Amino acid sequence: MVELIFLAPFLIGIVSFFLPKKLGRVLIILTGGAHLILSVLLWRNRPEAIFPEYFSITPEGLLSLLVISLLFFLISIYTAAYLKEANIQSENIFIGSMIVFLATMTMVTLSDHIMVMWIAIEATTLASAPLIYTHRSQASLEATWKYVLICSVGIAMALLGTVLITLSMDVGNVDVPLSFSALSASAKDLDPMWLKAAFVLILVGYGTKMGLAPMHTWLPDAHSEAPSPASALLSGVLLNCAYLGIFKTNKIMSAAGLDDFSGTILIVFGLMSILAAATFILKQTEYKRLLAYSSIENMGIIAFGTGIGGLGAYGAILCLIHHSLIKSSLFLTSGNILLGYGSKLIEKTGDLASLMPKTLVAFFAGFAGISGFPPFGIFIGEMFIIVAAFRTGHHIVAVIFIISLCVVFAGFANQVMKISFGKVDKGTKIKIEEKLSMVWPQYILLFTSLVLCLWIPDTLYKTIMDAVSAIGGGF
């Protein structure tokens, strides 16, 4: 009954388009809770799918699924509180789209068929478009337009790449089902030239969705215009879903012995993303865009780590998990700041320490986590990636990697200090006071991240190792 976990929320989402406001707020929390329970059951029992041709449970899928589930549950609790404060028109559309969005992302994590994967990823774009357009302003219209058009065109490239994989099967006379697992098993017989072309197109396609530079232009707009709970979902889990598509294709490349080729491309795109983020973070004037660029940076780190392979791939998965936990908490916190100050500009904020102390704790801890302070998981992940880069002889790129991380850190720290402790006009009043229900979801997210740095449960460790061993990762 694997399929139930995305079919059920899909139906619930459709129904909730027609429900009154109050009921919707309860429904979204209930759906999140039920989804989390189902995911944990799935993790423990690992049942067979009804349509094994199209869906199956893979270690990397399970990891993403659990992250999605946990995040959605906590974000749904925040959303219910946020909707009471923020004035959002047509709330039922917002809640319905959130739940359908959850369903489509769940489908991505479970799909094994290469075309079904594409269908699911394109569906996430469509389900999340109404979320970005929630405020009905000109700016949000522009952001949604860019998001839908750029991502759809980008993902169309991935479809072409997927078609080229079938071509590489024809040329190589391989007759297996079109699933990632079957293709990885018989990857040696696939035609290498077409497979390479397919990988490039798929990387460009899903890379657009993942926010890799230079295809990232939609990301800062969409993340800053969407309401904060939606930004948290977009940044925390949607990017992971797109990464999953790249990861699985990379698995085929690795099995075919073409991992040098795919690794180099991943490293180049990863470095470009980190550099692009570094340039834009330094002079950023809006804090939600700042967080968005930080997402681009982290996606760059993850692509870089995957490209390096070995220990780096393990580090990349660590970064992936911790980025989701920490960045979603940061976006939720930015929602509090936006409600409190009523502006997205950094210069209009300041002195968070005395005006919103509870929010400050979440904000500052999130900043420490995302920029790789030692106790947090991103630090460990980045360390692994750097060590792996030096071990495999990628000295120059490793140095560029380290320098750009430093630049990002400096820029980010500068802006965060302004928001947290900077001067603010006298008589600035907080418009909507912080509430406990809008802070503790972030605390839980950050705490989970902290715990995972100190102690990784055996089953989680084993699943990560299973996932990365297919691309030659691990110690």
Added chain:
Amino acid sequence: MIQSVDTILSLVLLSVLFSFGSSRLPVLIRVVAFQGVIVSLVPLFTNHDITTESVIFSLVTMSIRGIIIPLSIHLVLKRTAISREVEPIIGFNASLLAGLVLIISAAFVSNRLEIPSISSSALLMPAAITIFVSGMFLLIARRNAIAMVLGYIVMENGIYLVGTTFSTRTHHIVEFGILLDVLAGVMVMAIMLQNIGQKFDNVDTVHLRKLKDR
């Protein structure tokens, strides 16, 4: 059979040139509809065994790609009813020249590729490449938002042609899923277009460049 495919495909190639040289959106929509119909019928000619299932699937594809999608864009155009010009970034003469170069190079490239499964028709591969790239060209070279969406649809048509000619492996159910995604995508874009038309009184994408890093 083989010649009839090539005849209709040569019409498709002509329609690409036509769309590049035309300044009016209604013409562009008609070209897209025409391409949609042809692209959905081609598999019937190239596949050796015609089953009821494949006929039904072709008809469904044709009604979506050839009728529903162009019609929905047409409705948007009617409702916003402001500018019917495509507002080119690259002029029409230059576009036409680019179209010719595109067709020739597509034919050249497909000759050099060795693909076992499509020896049946000489024009399939060049047509597929031409349609796909022409969609990208429309996306880049036109400033009108409706023309950009039409470019996206043309691109999808091209990918469909590539997909159906290369392989008979995919199941109809999966292809139907892709079709639904494309349809839903165009619907979302149509809604966005309508909103853009209302909010800006214009669908020129110059208005959609306000969000950036200062």
